[in-house]
Amino acid sequence: MASFNIVAVLSLYLLSLLLLSKTRLSLSLTTSDIHDLLPQYGLPRGLLPDNVESYTLPSSDGSFEVKLKTPCYVHFDDVVYYDKVIKGKLSYGSVHDVSGIQAKKLFIWLPVTGIEVSKADDGMISFFVGPISEELPAKQFEDVPACKKKVGGLMTDLESM
Numbered sequence: 001m002a003s004f005n006i007v008a009v010l011s012l013y014l015l016s017l018l019l020l021s022k023t024r025l026s027l028s029l030t031t032s033d034i035h036d037l038l039p040q041y042g043l044p045r046g047l048l049p050d051n052v053e054s055y056t057l058p059s060s061d062g063s064f065e066v067k068l069k070t071p072c073y074v075h076f077d078d079v080v081y082y083d084k085v086i087k088g089k090l091s092y093g094s095v096h097d098v099s100g101i102q103a104k105k106l107f108i109w110l111p112v113t114g115i116e117v118s119k120a121d122d123g124m125i126s127f128f129v130g131p132i133s134e135e136l137p138a139k140q141f142e143d144v145p146a147c148k149k150k151v152g153g154l155m156t157d158l159e160s161m
Helices: 002-031 034-041
Strands: 052-056 063-068 072-075 079-091 094-105 108-111 114-117 124-129 132-137
Touching: 034 052, 094 124
Parallel strands: none
Antiparallel strands: 052 063, 063 079, 072 079, 079 094, 094 108, 094 114, 114 124, 124 132
């Protein structure tokens, strides 16, 4: 009978260690800054602005969701608008089926539908608007950009943020 109690106690001890280790893993994933996780997926830290509120990591099909505290604008080579929710499918070095990001070209806002880091070692990133793409230097996206209510003289309805 004493051996049964020892086995039961050891089993409970091992189970509690397993649960604690899973809890710690889960906490570390939820408390990590998404900007620090992006390089693990082959993407630069500065693809998203600094006001990320929450995010879900890719599911089995690569789907992810990022929620910002507020929608905002960032100025790279073009003005980029980030909606409050950004969704897409993530694979190493690329994001497809993107929603929630738009770039202003001339006077037109165009939805960004995909992002790919160049497989060649040329330090470029391609941004897709449907079948059309534009390459920009990856260096522009090393630092996390500040989220702004407006960019330059651009007046928007985000002024009330």
